[in-house]
Amino acid sequence: MFLDASGSSPMTNRTLEAFHSGLADGWADPSRLHTESRRARQLVDASREALAEALGSRPEHTFLSQSPHLAIERVLAGVFTARRGRDRIVASAVERDATLHAAHHLTGGRVTTVPVDRLGHVDLDALSHELGVPDVALAAVQHANHEIGTVQRLDAVMEAASAAKVPLVVDATASIGHGPAPEHWDAMVANPADWGGPAGLGVVAMRPRTRWLPAWPEGDDWAPGGLLVPAVLAAAVALQERLEQRDATQGRLRGLVDRVRATAATWPGVDVVGDPDERLPHVVTFSCLYVDGEALLSRLDREGIAVGSGSACTTSTLEPSRVLAAVGALSHGNVRLGLHPGVTDADVSRLLALMPRVLADLRAEAGAPEL
Amino acid sequence: MTADDAAVGDGAHVTVDATGLLCPLPIIELAKAARGREPGTELTVLCTDLAARIDVPAWARMTGNEFVGESETDGEGVALTVRLR
Structure with missing residues (x-):
C-alpha cells in the first residue's frame, strides 16, 4: 500500500x-x-x-x-x-x-x-x-x-x-x-x-x-x-x-485528504500541518509528539504501508526539515502522505484505523508521558 | 519534585538537562519534568540537538503552554525555556 x-x-x-x-x-x-x-x-x-x-x-x-x-x-x-x-x-x-x-x-x-x-x-x-x-x-x-x-x-x-x-x-x-x-x-x-x-x-x-x-x-x-x-x-x-482523469480523481483524493486531516486532528498530540483549503489535492503532513519519525516509518512499513517523512533528525547528519521549521511544526514524528489515483478509500481507512495504536506503542516504548 | 533524573530544581524554576539527547528525547524529558507542576512554573531545557529549537516552541503550542525564549549556554548547546499554564 x-x-x-x-x-x-x-x-x-x-x-x-x-x-x-x-x-x-x-x-x-x-x-x-x-x-x-x-x-x-x-x-x-x-x-x-x-x-x-x-x-x-x-x-x-x-x-x-x-x-x-x-x-x-x-x-x-x-x-x-x-x-x-x-x-x-x-x-x-x-x-x-x-x-x-x-x-x-x-x-x-x-x-x-x-x-x-x-x-x-x-x-x-x-x-x-x-x-x-x-x-x-x-x-x-x-x-x-x-x-x-x-x-x-x-x-x-x-x-x-x-x-x-x-x-x-x-x-x-x-x-x-x-x-x-x-x-x-x-x-x-x-x-x-x-x-x-x-x-x-x-x-x-x-x-x-x-x-x-x-x-x-x-x-x-x-x-x-x-x-x-x-x-x-x-x-x-x-x-x-x-x-x-482530473475531474474524477482530484475530487476523490481531496476528499480522502480532508478525511485524513479531520481524523488525525482528533488524535492526542498530533498536529495537522499546512493550509486545509488552499492546498494540493493529494498531499498531507501530520506531526506526532514524542515519536521518532524513523521508528514510525519503519513500523508502518512492517505493516505494509509506505508513507513519507519530513524529518530524519535521529540520523544526526541530516538537519530537521526547513519547511516544517518555517511553519512552526515539530521536527520529528512526521508522516507525509502523497495519494496517487490508485489509492482507495479502504487503503486510507486502514491507515487511519492503525495509527492510534502505532502512536501509543511508540510513545510507550520511548517512555513518553500520557497525553 | 518528580523522580526524573534529568530535572533539577524545585518551585518556580526547573532545569532539564537533555544534553547529548537526540530528538524527540529532549521534549520527552521536558514533558516528564513538566508533569504535575504548578501553572507558572518555568522549565529550561539544555539541548545540544538543535532540532529542539523547533520542537520546544512547537511542544509548548501543542500542549497549551508558553514558549518564553532561548538563550546561549556555556557549552555548545542552547537553553530553551517554557512557562506552564
Whole structure:
C-alpha cells in the first residue's frame, strides 16, 4: 500500500506501454540525420508539444533536462546570468533544497529567504519589501509545497515581482499534474515523476519575454549527453492521462485528504500541518509528539504501508526539515502522505484505523508521558 | 519534585538537562519534568540537538503552554525555556 506518491508515483499501464513503445521506436540518437534518428526526434518533439500545452507554455520555450534538480539549477542559473549587475536572489523560506542550494551557489550566499505564516503562505509584505531593493536578480517562489501541500497565492506574488520588474521563477514540481497549471510565472519547473511519469526528467517552461542566457558550456542544450527518449514520451502520456482523469480523481483524493486531516486532528498530540483549503489535492503532513519519525516509518512499513517523512533528525547528519521549521511544526514524528489515483478509500481507512495504536506503542516504548 | 533524573530544581524554576539527547528525547524529558507542576512554573531545557529549537516552541503550542525564549549556554548547546499554564 503505497501512500508516498510525492515526487514519485506508480506508473499506469498506459504510461508503461508508452515507455516500451518509446524503447522500440525511439532508441536512436535524436540529433542525427537519418530516418531512425528522425523517428526518435519526432517522439521527443511531439511529447514536448504535449507537455508545453499542459504547462501553458510554447514548445520552443519548453526545455527538457535530466532531472527536476538539474532543471531547477539551470533555470535559476539561466535567468540569473541574464540579469547582469544584480546579484541577490529572494526566495521563500519553504523552497526546495535544490532551489536554495543553487541560489547560494550562484550568488555566493546572497540569498534572502522570506518567511511564511503558520499555514505556509509566503509573507507578501516582506516579499514586496525585499524585491524593492534594486540588487535583486530574481525571485524564486514555489507553486505548492512538496511537504505540507500549501499552494502559494502566485497572483499576488507575481504582482509584487512585476511591480519590482524582477523575474519570477516558480517551482511547480509538486503541483503539475494535480490541478490546473499556475498562470503566474516568468519561468517554471515541473517534475514528470511526480505525476506518474518516469524519474530522470525535468521540464522547464519560459515565457517568450523571459530573458535567460546559457550559463553552461553546452549552449542551448538543456540536456547535455542527451535525453532518454522513452522517458520523455512516457512523461507526456502520463500527464495526458492525469489531465483526462482530473475531474474524477482530484475530487476523490481531496476528499480522502480532508478525511485524513479531520481524523488525525482528533488524535492526542498530533498536529495537522499546512493550509486545509488552499492546498494540493493529494498531499498531507501530520506531526506526532514524542515519536521518532524513523521508528514510525519503519513500523508502518512492517505493516505494509509506505508513507513519507519530513524529518530524519535521529540520523544526526541530516538537519530537521526547513519547511516544517518555517511553519512552526515539530521536527520529528512526521508522516507525509502523497495519494496517487490508485489509492482507495479502504487503503486510507486502514491507515487511519492503525495509527492510534502505532502512536501509543511508540510513545510507550520511548517512555513518553500520557497525553 | 518528580523522580526524573534529568530535572533539577524545585518551585518556580526547573532545569532539564537533555544534553547529548537526540530528538524527540529532549521534549520527552521536558514533558516528564513538566508533569504535575504548578501553572507558572518555568522549565529550561539544555539541548545540544538543535532540532529542539523547533520542537520546544512547537511542544509548548501543542500542549497549551508558553514558549518564553532561548538563550546561549556555556557549552555548545542552547537553553530553551517554557512557562506552564
